[in-house]
Structure formats: C-alpha cells, structure tokens
Amino acid sequence: MKNFIFPVLARKAYAQNLQYRGTHAINTVASAIFGFIHVSIWIGIGENNTLGSYGVNGMIHYVAFNQVCLWITVFMTNGLGIIPSVRTGQISLDLMRPVHLFYIAMSREWGEIAYRLLYKSVPIFALYAITFALPLSAEPAVWLLTICALIMAAYMAICIQYLIGISALWTTESNWLVWVNTALVMLFSGYLIPVEWLPVWLRSISAYSFYPYLQYHPTRIYLGYENGGALLGALPWCIGLTLICILATRVVRGKLEVQGG
Structure with missing residues (x-):
C-alpha cells in the first residue's frame, strides 16, 4: 500500500505547485540575485585576501553552488505543513490513517523538492554556469556522489x-x-562561510551536528575538494533522525492534544 501512496502524494504536491509557477519564478529570480550579491561580496574580500585553498574563483563556485543547493536542502515546507493541521484538528485524522504520519508528510515533501529542483535549482544552476563558469564535471562519479549527498x-x-x-x-x-533552524543552517552548514573558517568553538559545534551535510559537504564534493567519504558521515544522521521521527510520532499517538478543542 505504501508503495502506491508515495508516488501519488509526491505527484499531487508537485502538480499543486505548478499552479503558482509565475509567483515562484519571481522567487527564483530573487534567489539568483541574492547569489550575485553574495558572490560580489567575496570578490571584494578576495582583492586583499587569498581566500585559502579556494582562491577567488573557487569561492565564486562555492558560493554559487551553495545557492543552487538551498532550494533542495534548506528551503523546505515549514513544519512539513503539520503546524496548520494541528490548529485545524486535521492532525487527528492524519494520525488515524493506516499509513505512518512521517511517511505521508515525507512523501508530499519529496514532490515539493522535485518541483523546486526543476523550477528553481536547475535554472539558477544554468545561469551561474554561464555567468560564473560554474564547472561541469566530466566525471560520472562526481555527479553520482553529489546527487547522493543532496538526497541525503x-x-x-x-x-x-x-x-x-x-x-x-x-x-x-x-x-x-523554523527560524531558529534557519539561523543555525546559515551559520553551521557552510552556506555563508566555509566551515573550516569558523572560529574554533563554532567549528566544533558544526562538526558534531548534521548541518555541514546540508550544504558544505555536497558543495565540496561537487567542486572536487572531497570524495564520497563525507557520505559515510551523513548516513548515521539519516538513520538517527529517522528513528527520532518515528519515536516522536509514537509519543504523539499516545497523547494527542488538538489546539482549540
């Protein structure tokens, strides 16, 4: 049964977004412009600094690919849409379904991610490939490892x-x-600044969190600074977070309090 539900929910989430392509196009343009601003800042910094092992061109590519990844690894549906369902009471019906709540929410979000990939990340990637000469690797292994890193x-x-x-x-x-998590992502994921350039104490916090696996490692794998070893660090986090989600849902089923009645 689950095998049939996943494509149905994912496809419906994808199709629902198609109705707002015009509005989303504006967001895509804004995101691309923000990436240009971010790159310009690093170009200015690079005038008087070597920028470590990256160099100016390396940082341009690093920032550009990070901007591409945002729509796949960071900009998710807030709370996967569960927050409003709690306020309306819909959550009680969702928990009564014969399919796990996490599976339902996850299936919908994968449809959202597929949409954002095609209508946001790919156009921005194409734009940056032209304007910033973002490298296109000829090694199939690099693409495969990058895709695996982004999926995780x-x-x-x-x-x-x-x-x-x-x-x-x-x-x-x-x-x-949601906003606390976004702030932590911006700081610890390597989006604003490579993780190795953070102060020692912040670098230590980042190293013991899952945040670098959202942006930093996928970007470095794509640019050839790392190999697939980073995936071995992401796997335990995927397993651990899955178990926490399942356990949390079990607790929710045991004590459900719907706000407003």
Whole structure:
C-alpha cells in the first residue's frame, strides 16, 4: 500500500505547485540575485585576501553552488505543513490513517523538492554556469556522489522540519523553531562561510551536528575538494533522525492534544 501512496502524494504536491509557477519564478529570480550579491561580496574580500585553498574563483563556485543547493536542502515546507493541521484538528485524522504520519508528510515533501529542483535549482544552476563558469564535471562519479549527498541532505532537512511540525502538539507557537533552524543552517552548514573558517568553538559545534551535510559537504564534493567519504558521515544522521521521527510520532499517538478543542 505504501508503495502506491508515495508516488501519488509526491505527484499531487508537485502538480499543486505548478499552479503558482509565475509567483515562484519571481522567487527564483530573487534567489539568483541574492547569489550575485553574495558572490560580489567575496570578490571584494578576495582583492586583499587569498581566500585559502579556494582562491577567488573557487569561492565564486562555492558560493554559487551553495545557492543552487538551498532550494533542495534548506528551503523546505515549514513544519512539513503539520503546524496548520494541528490548529485545524486535521492532525487527528492524519494520525488515524493506516499509513505512518512521517511517511505521508515525507512523501508530499519529496514532490515539493522535485518541483523546486526543476523550477528553481536547475535554472539558477544554468545561469551561474554561464555567468560564473560554474564547472561541469566530466566525471560520472562526481555527479553520482553529489546527487547522493543532496538526497541525503534533503532527507535530513525533511526529518528536522517534521520534528518542528509535530512540536506544535506541545506548544501553541512552533514557528519560531523554523527560524531558529534557519539561523543555525546559515551559520553551521557552510552556506555563508566555509566551515573550516569558523572560529574554533563554532567549528566544533558544526562538526558534531548534521548541518555541514546540508550544504558544505555536497558543495565540496561537487567542486572536487572531497570524495564520497563525507557520505559515510551523513548516513548515521539519516538513520538517527529517522528513528527520532518515528519515536516522536509514537509519543504523539499516545497523547494527542488538538489546539482549540
């Protein structure tokens, strides 16, 4: 049964987004412009600095590919849409379904990710490949490892948003967790600055978290700074977060409190 539900939910989520392609196109343009601004800042910094092992061109490519990855690994549906379902009481029906709540939410989000990949990440990647000469590797292994790293990154992001979503069952306001998570991603994922350039104490925190696997490692794998060894570090996080999501759902089933009645 689950095997049939996944493509149906993913396809419906994808199709629903197609109705808003015009609006989303504006977001894509804004994201691309923000990437240009980010690159310009690093070009200015690079005038008086060597920028470590990256160099100016390396940092341009690093920043550009990070911007491409954002729509796959960071910009998820807030709480996977669970927060409003708690407020309306829909969550009680979702928990009664014969399919696990995490599986339902995850299936929908993969459809969202597929849409964002095709209509946001790919256009931005093509633009940056032309304007910034973003490298196109001729090695199939690099593409395969990068795709695997991005899939695992997206899955970890889904797990985090799911946990944020079901936290709405214990608090009347959980949206703040979305913004806290976003701030932590910007700091620890290597998006704003490579992880190795962080202060020692922040670098240590980042190293013991899953955040570098969202942006830093996929980008470095694509640019050839790392091999597939980083995937071995991401796998335990994927397994651990899955178990936490399953356990949290079990707790939710044992004590369900729908706000407003």
